Amino acid sequence: MPKNSTMRSADPSKRDFCRTALGTGAALLALSPCAPALAAIQAPAFPVKPITLLVPFPAGGATDVQMRALARAASQSLRQPIVIVNQPGVSGTLAAAAMARSAAPDGYTIAMISAALFRLPHVQKVNYDPVADFSYIIGVTNYSFGVVVAADAPWKTLPELIAAVKAAPDKISFGGIGQGSSGHIGIARLARAAGFSLNYVPFKGAAEVLQATIGGHVQVMTEAGWGSMVESGKLRLLAVMDEQRTPRWPQVPTLKDLGYDIAVRSPVGLAGPKGMNPQVVKALHDAFFAASSDAQFLKALEVQGQPYAHLDTAQYSRFAVTQTASDKRFVDELGFKLNE
Known part of the structure; x- marks a missing residue:
């Protein structure tokens, strides 16, 4: 290439700028208007699969x-x-x-x-x-946790159920999801406060507890997930463990309404x-x-x-x-x- 070629005789100030740009490429790239677009290419939007x-x-x-x-x-x-x-x-x-x-x-x-x-x-x-x-x-x-029994159970209220449990604790069992669950803790607190022995049977899920209660394998359900069966008339709701009565069944008392300072969140x-x-x-x-x-x-x-x-x-x-x-x-x- 001739000594006086255009590339060899480029403006020194431009050559200095190019060296600076190459030496600080990462910083200039981050400051450039193209940076967001390049970042988007490197990190595809979420999600890209199921x-x-x-x-x-x-x-x-x-x-x-x-x-x-x-x-x-x-x-x-x-x-x-x-x-x-x-x-x-x-x-x-x-x-x-x-x-x-x-x-x-x-x-x-x-x-x-x-x-x-x-x-x-x-x-x-x-x-x-x-x-x-x-x-x-x-x-x-x-x-929303509740104390629920079969529709044909003899107890119409929670006080009636508690009296029956005290009279024959071995004949009345309570079903809930696992041990240490919210329903288990809630009914354990009620048993202590009301002074009855708790015969608790754990299940894997609410559907199993529902079927066991309807079928008479356990006498009381102490879980959530009972709403549709109460609505259909297959189960009877005696009390709820919420802070307030549920709008869907406003006539059903809370445990606090019945004198027990218990609510399950x-x-x-x-x-x-x-x-x-x-x-x-x-x-x-x-x-x-x-x-x-x-x-x-x-x-x-x-x-x-x-x-x-x-x-x-x-x-x-x-x-x-x-x-x-x-x-x-x-x-x-x-x-x-x-x-x-």
């Missing part, structure tokens, strides 16, 4: 119906299918615990969280930390494994929040007498901390331990 939602109760139960309705609506916002996988067991904590141990924190495997997750570490050995091992996404409802929400990208958490929260106004989901809640109760990501994360601590205090005060 999402798995683990439900900790059997298929066909009230919770399963609610979660399927919610997932169908959320999948429309996310534009990806949400596949329900039922993993019942360990008082409704098996699914979340398995996810925390083995799922990648990429948002493609999430789990429904029941309130037993916060309590169980205080009553038995578990392989998860309810505060440290989860990325909490959203709270969507609260379970049991929020239901969604979480993923620890370490999830906040943007992925936000995408999931926003999709499920939009889905919570879906008519089928709201109808599924109404049938069971459950309220819609939204907790955003920050609120749900704080709830996990406070509920874990308060459950420990409560369990210590009650002296409740499994298999004792």
Whole structure:
């Protein structure tokens, strides 16, 4: 190439600029107008494949119906299918615990969280930390627990039932989901306050408890998920464990109405494994929040007498901390331990 070529004789100020640009390429790229577009290419929008939602109760139960309705609506916002996988067991904590141990924190495997997750570490050995091992996404409802008997049972009121249990404690059994669940704790508190012996039978899910109660295998159900059977006349609701009477059955008293200072709060929400990208958490929260106004989901809640109760990501994360601590205090005060 000739000595006086154009490239050799480029403006020195331009050559200095090019050297500076090459030497600080990463910084200049970050400052350039193209940076957002390049970042989007490197990090594709979430989600790009189906999402798995683990439900900790059997298929066909009230919770399963609610979660399927919610997932169908959320999948429309996310534009990806949400596949329900039922993993019942360990008082409704098996699914979340398995996810925390083995799922990648990429948002493609999430789990429904029941309130037993916060309590169980205080009553038995578990392989998860309810505060440290989860990325909490959203709270969507609260379970409504009740004291329920078959429609043809001889007891029309809770005081009548308590009197019968005191007279023949071995003949009346109470059914609920697992041991250490919200229903189990609630009825254990009532047994202590009212002074009767508790004959408690654990089941994997509400659907099993319902069938056992209707069939006479247990005499009392102390769970959520009874609404449709009470509505159809197959079960009789004697009392609710909420702070207030349920709007669907306003004539039914709370435990507090009957003189027992007992109320069970049991929020239901969604979480993923620890370490999830906040943007992925936000995408999931926003999709499920939009889905919570879906008519089928709201109808599924109404049938069971459950309220819609939204907790955003920050609120749900704080709830996990406070509920874990308060459950420990409560369990210590009650002296409740499994298999004792």
